[in-house]
Amino acid sequence: MPKLIIDDIPVEVAPGTSVLEAARSVGITIPHFCYHPALAIAAACRLCAVKLLDGPVKGIQMSCALPAQDGMVVSTTDPEALKMRSLVIEWLMLNHPHDCPVCDEGGECLLQDFTIAGGHSHRRYQGKKRTFQNQYLGEGIQHEMNRCIECYRCARFYQDYAGGTDFGVMGSAGRVYFGRFQEGPLESPFSGNLVDICPTGVFTDKTGRFRARYWDYQFAPSICQHCSVGCNTSPQNFQRETIKIVGRRNDQVNGWFICDRARFDKGYLNDPQRPREPRLDGATCGDDVAVDAAAKSIAEFVRKNGADSLALVGSPRLSLEGMVLLAQLARAAGGARLCYFGDPAQQQGSVAAARLLREENSAYVRDIEQAQWIALHALDLIEEAPMLALSVRKAFLAGAQIFLVDGDPIPARNTPPFKYTAVESLDQVPFEKGGKGVIICGAGKKDPDLLAQIASCGAKLVMLQPGANGFAAGLLAQEHAASPLADLVAARQVRGVVCFEADVPEGLLSGLEVLASADWRRGPVEAKSPIFIPTTTWVESDGTAINYEGRAQRFQRSRLAGLPLKGLDPKYYGNATEAVTLHPPRVHREEVPGGAERDAWQVMAQLIARLGGEPVVEPLEGKWSALRSLDPEGEGIRIFEIVAGE
Amino acid sequence: MIPETLKTSLKARVASALTPREAAVDVMKELQAHYGWLTDEAVEEAAALLGLSPLQVEELATFYEMIYRRPVGKKVIHVCDSISCWCADCDKIIQHLKDKLGVGLGGTTADGMFTLIPCCCMGMCGDSPAMSVGGVPYGKLTPELVDEILEMERNNR
Amino acid sequence: MELPLFRHNRPNRVVTFDEYREEGGFEALKKAFSGMSPNDVQQAVMDSGLRGRGGAGFSTGRKWSFVPRDLPGPRWLICNCDEMEPGTYKDRVLLEHNPYSLIEGMTLACYALGVRHAFIFIRKGYEKAAANLARGIEEAKKAGLLGEHILGSEHSIDLDLHLSAGRYICGEETALINALEGKRPNPRSKPPFPAVKGLWQGPTVVNNVETLANVPAIVANGAPWFKGLALNPEGAGSKLFCVSGSVKNRACVELPIGTTLGDIIDGACGGMRDGRKFKACIPGGASTQFLKPEHWTLPMDYETVAKAGSRLGSGGVIVFDEGHCLVEATLNLITFFARESCGWCTPCREGLPYVKEILTRIENGRGEEDDITILREHVKYLNYTFCALAPGAMAPLDGLLRDFEDEVREHITKKKCPFKG
Incomplete structure (x- = not known):
C-alpha cells in the first residue's frame, strides 16, 4: 500500500x-x-x-x-x-464562447467551476475564437461544438466504452471535431450519456432545453423503472415537471451511466392526461369519498359473493411496499385472492427465478464483467436490459466469449456492442472448460423447468424479470401462493377485482366486475372502474424495488405530486388570458393542482383501515423491516438473507 | 461506384493486412486516386471494405494532410512553406503561384486543373524552394521554372 | 576511413543489388547468420555506441535491451521513415541512393530482437524511396536474404512497407504505432513503453532509417571500428548532415560524428552563399535551439551540442544569415508545429496557435511588452504536454528569447520588422 x-x-x-x-x-x-x-x-x-x-x-x-x-x-x-x-x-x-447565459450547462458546468478555481480571469489572447458548424444528432441531444474543450471524453465513452461506431473525433490540431460522419440521430442506445459526461455544454439534453438551472431543480436519488436492472438515476424536476433524468453512480448496478430509455422516456411522467383526480361514478370527488366508496364496495362484494370470488390485483409496477400491503389488504378483505401477475407464463417464470436465485449463484455486475464466457439465452439484451450490454462488452473486451443460445435473430437497431456466436443450445457453450461463466436470460415467459436446467449449469445467473419490480412480485406471489389473474378467470374463481397499478387486458376484464382501481395512468381498468383513486409514479413516491439479481434499492420522492405548471389548464388561473404557458397561476390556492395522488401503498393502507384491519404505520413489516433503513444513496442490499431468515 | 477490378484489388490489399484497419490509409489513397478526392461515397466504400463505420474512416481521412475530403483540381500543387523553403524565399514562389493560377491558398483554378495547397516540409530542403504537382516533386523553383512546370503539367494530362 | 552509409552511393542513381553485394553488402548478414547469436548482434550494437539518428539520440542498444526476452507472442520492429522534421531530408537521400543498407540492417535487427515481421513506415512524398525499398525487398527475398528461411537457416523474416498520408506527428513512435494499426495517430501514453507494449500490444522497437542502416557496418566491422569513426573521443560512427538555408551547396553529407559546425558549412557545403555572414543555425531539425557564430568550432555530437544548449537532433542543419529575421523564422517554425499538432492535449493544441498569434503580431509591428512574458510562460509550460511535439516547438522559441531577445524587442519598440524595408 x-x-x-x-x-x-x-x-x-x-x-x-x-x-x-x-x-x-x-x-x-x-x-x-x-x-x-x-x-x-x-x-x-x-x-x-x-x-x-x-x-x-x-x-x-x-x-x-x-x-x-x-x-x-x-x-x-x-x-x-x-x-x-x-x-x-x-x-x-481562448476559444470557448462566453455564452454561459444561454447555455443549458450553466450552473452544472465543470468548465465554469474550474475556470473560477483555476484563477484565470483576464483575457490576454488577441486572436479570434474559432467556430464550428453544429450537427443534428437526433431528438435527444443538442450539439454546440463551439463550446468544446476537446477532452475527448465523449468519443472515448461513445466508442471505447459503449461500442458505438457512428460518433467520434475528426480532424487534427485545433480542427478536431466531435460528431458524426453526417448529420443524423445518434445510433447508440447509450448516446444520452454524452450529456452527463461532457464537462461543458457541447452536448445538452434537447428534451429539457432552456427550462431551468441546476439550482432550480428538485431532485432525489431514484431508481429507473423501465426494466429490471434498476439503474440509479436522479430525476431533475422543476415546477412539478421532470425536466431531465441523469445517471447516478452505483458500481453494483449501472456504474456511472444509464441507457437512453431511462434518460429520455419520461413524457408519461409529465403527461397532462394522467388521471389526477379521484373519481366516483364518472364524477370527480374528494379523496376520502373515493376511498370510502371503495372500502364499502369491497365489503359489500365480499358479503354478497364471498371473499374468494374477489381478487386484489397488483403488478410488477408496484413498489415492494405496495406488494406487501396488497397481501394485508387481502386479509383485511376477509381473505380475498391475490394476483401479482396477469399472465400465468410470466408469473411462473418470475417465481421460478426468484426461487432459483441465491446469494451464491445470482451474478453480480462484476461477475458479468469478469466472466470468461457469457451465454445470452434466447435474449435481445438491448431490448430487455440495455445497461447489462455494457457489462457484457467489458467482459468481451477482456477476452470473454459470448454466445447467443437459441435466440431469434437480433434486429439491427438492437445490435449489441460486442461480437457473439449464435449457437442452438446450451450444450454448445464450453462449460466443461470450467472458468467463470454467466448465463443471462429473461425469466418472464420461460418454462420453470428450463430455468431450473439453466440454473443447474453451475454458471452465475442473470434472470431478467418482467417489469422493474418483478423480482419482488415473484417473491410475494410465491410467499402468498398468489395466482395469475388469467388462471383465476379461466377457472371462473373470481368475479370481481380491485386493481392497483395493474394492466389487465380487456379480454380478461370482460367477464369481471371492476370494483375500484388505483393507478397513475389510464387504461382499460381505469376506464371500466366506477371508483378510481390516482396514485403517484416513482418520481413522486418513496419506495423500494428489487432488481433482477435480488438487490433491494430505495427510491425517494424527487418532486411533489401534481400537475406540472407548464401548460396548466386555464381553470387554475384567475381568467383565461392569464393562463400563459410556463407561468404559475397568480391566484393563491392551498392545494397543489392535480395533487391528490398518493403512493399506492398509502391507498391500500387507508382501505385496510376502512375495512377494519390493523392500522398500517410502516409498510415494511416482519422480515422486510430490515429494509427500512435502506440508504437511497447506497448500493442497495441483496435480499437473499432476509428471505431465507424468515 | 468503383470498378470491380479496383474493388477486387482493394479487397486483396485488406485481406493481406495483419488487421483490416492497417490497410485503411492504402484503401483511402487508392479510392482518392480513383475519384480525384475522397468523396463521401468513397468514405462509405472504404468503410465497407475495411469493416469499419463511415465515421471511423472519416476519423482517419480527416487526420491526414494528403487525403482530400473536398473536391480538388486534376492535379494538386503542394507548395512547401516550412523553414528551409522559407529561407529560400518560398513566399515569393507562393505569391507567384497565386498570381499565375488566379487562386488563393486552397483554391482550385477555374478550369479545374490545379488546386493550390501549402504543405509541410517535403524533405526537399536541399532543393528548396520546392513543390509537388500531382505527386511529382520539383525543387530549386524560380518564378520562371514554375511557369514552365505549370505549362508542362497542364499539357501532360 | 570509409564511412558506412554513403559508401555505396552512385551520383544521381540508386545502387544496384549486385553492386551493393559486390561492395560487401549482405556480408554482415551472412556473418551474423553463420556465427553470431542474436545476443551477439545486440551486444555489438550496444557496444558500438550507436545512438538514435531520428532526433532523440537514445542509445540503440539500450532501446533494444528493453524488449523483454521471454514474453510470448509476436514482437515487432518498425523503421521510422516518417521524415517530416523541417530541414531534414537525410533518409530520403539515403534511400534514393541505397535501400539495401536499411534492408540488411533491419534484417539484422529482426534477428537480434527475435522479430518475425517488420515494417517500414514511409511518409507521403517519399514514393521514390518506397519504390527502391520495394524492389530491394524483392531482390533480397529472391537471393534468400529475406523472407522464409534466410540463408537456409530456421529464421524467417518479413519486411513490409506502410505508406502514410502525411502528418508530422506520425514520426512520434507511439503515434506511428497507432498510425500503422490504422488508428488515429495520436501518441500513446508512456509507460507502457513500446518495447513492452507497442504494435498490437506486442513488444516493439521503433528505429530511424539512418540508425538501422548503420547496423550492417557495425556487425561487419565490429563496435570498436564504429566508435573509431568519430572525430571526438566520446562519439561513435558517422552522421548524415542535411544542410539547407544560406549555404553555397545545400547538400546531404555523411561526416564523422564530431565534425565541427564550421567544417560542415565551410568544408562540405562550400561556405555561406553569396558572401553572406553566418548569423545562426538550427542544427538538428526544426525542434532544436539556435547555434551561433561562437559555436563554429563546436564538434557536432550529442553531448557536445547539448552542452552548447541545443540538440544534435536529426542532423537537419538550417543556416540563417544576417539578412534573416529570426522572429519570422521562429514564426514559420511555430506555424508548422501548430498545424501539425495532433490535437490531443490542451497546451499543444491551444498553446501553439497562441504563440503563433503573438509572434505574428510582433513580426507585424503590433507586439507588446507583455508578449515576451507570455512567450516565456509558453516556453516553460509547453514542456508539460502529452508528447514531445510542443516541447520541440518551444526549442527555437526558447533560443530566440535567449539569444536574440534584442531582435524581438526591436520589433516591439520600432513597431515593425527591422528586416523589412
Whole structure:
C-alpha cells in the first residue's frame, strides 16, 4: 500500500491508485476535465497538474496518469502547479464562447467551476475564437461544438466504452471535431450519456432545453423503472415537471451511466392526461369519498359473493411496499385472492427465478464483467436490459466469449456492442472448460423447468424479470401462493377485482366486475372502474424495488405530486388570458393542482383501515423491516438473507 | 461506384493486412486516386471494405494532410512553406503561384486543373524552394521554372 | 576511413543489388547468420555506441535491451521513415541512393530482437524511396536474404512497407504505432513503453532509417571500428548532415560524428552563399535551439551540442544569415508545429496557435511588452504536454528569447520588422 504525502496530509492508498484519486480520498479535488473514473486515462487536458516535491518522480506531473508511490510528496498548491492549471484554463478559454447565459450547462458546468478555481480571469489572447458548424444528432441531444474543450471524453465513452461506431473525433490540431460522419440521430442506445459526461455544454439534453438551472431543480436519488436492472438515476424536476433524468453512480448496478430509455422516456411522467383526480361514478370527488366508496364496495362484494370470488390485483409496477400491503389488504378483505401477475407464463417464470436465485449463484455486475464466457439465452439484451450490454462488452473486451443460445435473430437497431456466436443450445457453450461463466436470460415467459436446467449449469445467473419490480412480485406471489389473474378467470374463481397499478387486458376484464382501481395512468381498468383513486409514479413516491439479481434499492420522492405548471389548464388561473404557458397561476390556492395522488401503498393502507384491519404505520413489516433503513444513496442490499431468515 | 477490378484489388490489399484497419490509409489513397478526392461515397466504400463505420474512416481521412475530403483540381500543387523553403524565399514562389493560377491558398483554378495547397516540409530542403504537382516533386523553383512546370503539367494530362 | 552509409552511393542513381553485394553488402548478414547469436548482434550494437539518428539520440542498444526476452507472442520492429522534421531530408537521400543498407540492417535487427515481421513506415512524398525499398525487398527475398528461411537457416523474416498520408506527428513512435494499426495517430501514453507494449500490444522497437542502416557496418566491422569513426573521443560512427538555408551547396553529407559546425558549412557545403555572414543555425531539425557564430568550432555530437544548449537532433542543419529575421523564422517554425499538432492535449493544441498569434503580431509591428512574458510562460509550460511535439516547438522559441531577445524587442519598440524595408 503506497504511502505518500499530499499537501502535508499523509495518505495511504491501494496500489495502482492515481495521485488524483489519492488526493480525492482525503478531500482534495484536483481540477480535471479529461479524467473520468469509468474511462481509460487520456492525460489530454493537462489540468490536473500537481508538483512532486520529493520522491521517485519530481516536478510537474499529471495526477490522473501518475500512480501513487511510496515516498511521494505532492503539492497541489505549488505556484508552478497553479500556474500550469491557470494556463490550461486560459488555453481552453481562448476559444470557448462566453455564452454561459444561454447555455443549458450553466450552473452544472465543470468548465465554469474550474475556470473560477483555476484563477484565470483576464483575457490576454488577441486572436479570434474559432467556430464550428453544429450537427443534428437526433431528438435527444443538442450539439454546440463551439463550446468544446476537446477532452475527448465523449468519443472515448461513445466508442471505447459503449461500442458505438457512428460518433467520434475528426480532424487534427485545433480542427478536431466531435460528431458524426453526417448529420443524423445518434445510433447508440447509450448516446444520452454524452450529456452527463461532457464537462461543458457541447452536448445538452434537447428534451429539457432552456427550462431551468441546476439550482432550480428538485431532485432525489431514484431508481429507473423501465426494466429490471434498476439503474440509479436522479430525476431533475422543476415546477412539478421532470425536466431531465441523469445517471447516478452505483458500481453494483449501472456504474456511472444509464441507457437512453431511462434518460429520455419520461413524457408519461409529465403527461397532462394522467388521471389526477379521484373519481366516483364518472364524477370527480374528494379523496376520502373515493376511498370510502371503495372500502364499502369491497365489503359489500365480499358479503354478497364471498371473499374468494374477489381478487386484489397488483403488478410488477408496484413498489415492494405496495406488494406487501396488497397481501394485508387481502386479509383485511376477509381473505380475498391475490394476483401479482396477469399472465400465468410470466408469473411462473418470475417465481421460478426468484426461487432459483441465491446469494451464491445470482451474478453480480462484476461477475458479468469478469466472466470468461457469457451465454445470452434466447435474449435481445438491448431490448430487455440495455445497461447489462455494457457489462457484457467489458467482459468481451477482456477476452470473454459470448454466445447467443437459441435466440431469434437480433434486429439491427438492437445490435449489441460486442461480437457473439449464435449457437442452438446450451450444450454448445464450453462449460466443461470450467472458468467463470454467466448465463443471462429473461425469466418472464420461460418454462420453470428450463430455468431450473439453466440454473443447474453451475454458471452465475442473470434472470431478467418482467417489469422493474418483478423480482419482488415473484417473491410475494410465491410467499402468498398468489395466482395469475388469467388462471383465476379461466377457472371462473373470481368475479370481481380491485386493481392497483395493474394492466389487465380487456379480454380478461370482460367477464369481471371492476370494483375500484388505483393507478397513475389510464387504461382499460381505469376506464371500466366506477371508483378510481390516482396514485403517484416513482418520481413522486418513496419506495423500494428489487432488481433482477435480488438487490433491494430505495427510491425517494424527487418532486411533489401534481400537475406540472407548464401548460396548466386555464381553470387554475384567475381568467383565461392569464393562463400563459410556463407561468404559475397568480391566484393563491392551498392545494397543489392535480395533487391528490398518493403512493399506492398509502391507498391500500387507508382501505385496510376502512375495512377494519390493523392500522398500517410502516409498510415494511416482519422480515422486510430490515429494509427500512435502506440508504437511497447506497448500493442497495441483496435480499437473499432476509428471505431465507424468515 | 468503383470498378470491380479496383474493388477486387482493394479487397486483396485488406485481406493481406495483419488487421483490416492497417490497410485503411492504402484503401483511402487508392479510392482518392480513383475519384480525384475522397468523396463521401468513397468514405462509405472504404468503410465497407475495411469493416469499419463511415465515421471511423472519416476519423482517419480527416487526420491526414494528403487525403482530400473536398473536391480538388486534376492535379494538386503542394507548395512547401516550412523553414528551409522559407529561407529560400518560398513566399515569393507562393505569391507567384497565386498570381499565375488566379487562386488563393486552397483554391482550385477555374478550369479545374490545379488546386493550390501549402504543405509541410517535403524533405526537399536541399532543393528548396520546392513543390509537388500531382505527386511529382520539383525543387530549386524560380518564378520562371514554375511557369514552365505549370505549362508542362497542364499539357501532360 | 570509409564511412558506412554513403559508401555505396552512385551520383544521381540508386545502387544496384549486385553492386551493393559486390561492395560487401549482405556480408554482415551472412556473418551474423553463420556465427553470431542474436545476443551477439545486440551486444555489438550496444557496444558500438550507436545512438538514435531520428532526433532523440537514445542509445540503440539500450532501446533494444528493453524488449523483454521471454514474453510470448509476436514482437515487432518498425523503421521510422516518417521524415517530416523541417530541414531534414537525410533518409530520403539515403534511400534514393541505397535501400539495401536499411534492408540488411533491419534484417539484422529482426534477428537480434527475435522479430518475425517488420515494417517500414514511409511518409507521403517519399514514393521514390518506397519504390527502391520495394524492389530491394524483392531482390533480397529472391537471393534468400529475406523472407522464409534466410540463408537456409530456421529464421524467417518479413519486411513490409506502410505508406502514410502525411502528418508530422506520425514520426512520434507511439503515434506511428497507432498510425500503422490504422488508428488515429495520436501518441500513446508512456509507460507502457513500446518495447513492452507497442504494435498490437506486442513488444516493439521503433528505429530511424539512418540508425538501422548503420547496423550492417557495425556487425561487419565490429563496435570498436564504429566508435573509431568519430572525430571526438566520446562519439561513435558517422552522421548524415542535411544542410539547407544560406549555404553555397545545400547538400546531404555523411561526416564523422564530431565534425565541427564550421567544417560542415565551410568544408562540405562550400561556405555561406553569396558572401553572406553566418548569423545562426538550427542544427538538428526544426525542434532544436539556435547555434551561433561562437559555436563554429563546436564538434557536432550529442553531448557536445547539448552542452552548447541545443540538440544534435536529426542532423537537419538550417543556416540563417544576417539578412534573416529570426522572429519570422521562429514564426514559420511555430506555424508548422501548430498545424501539425495532433490535437490531443490542451497546451499543444491551444498553446501553439497562441504563440503563433503573438509572434505574428510582433513580426507585424503590433507586439507588446507583455508578449515576451507570455512567450516565456509558453516556453516553460509547453514542456508539460502529452508528447514531445510542443516541447520541440518551444526549442527555437526558447533560443530566440535567449539569444536574440534584442531582435524581438526591436520589433516591439520600432513597431515593425527591422528586416523589412
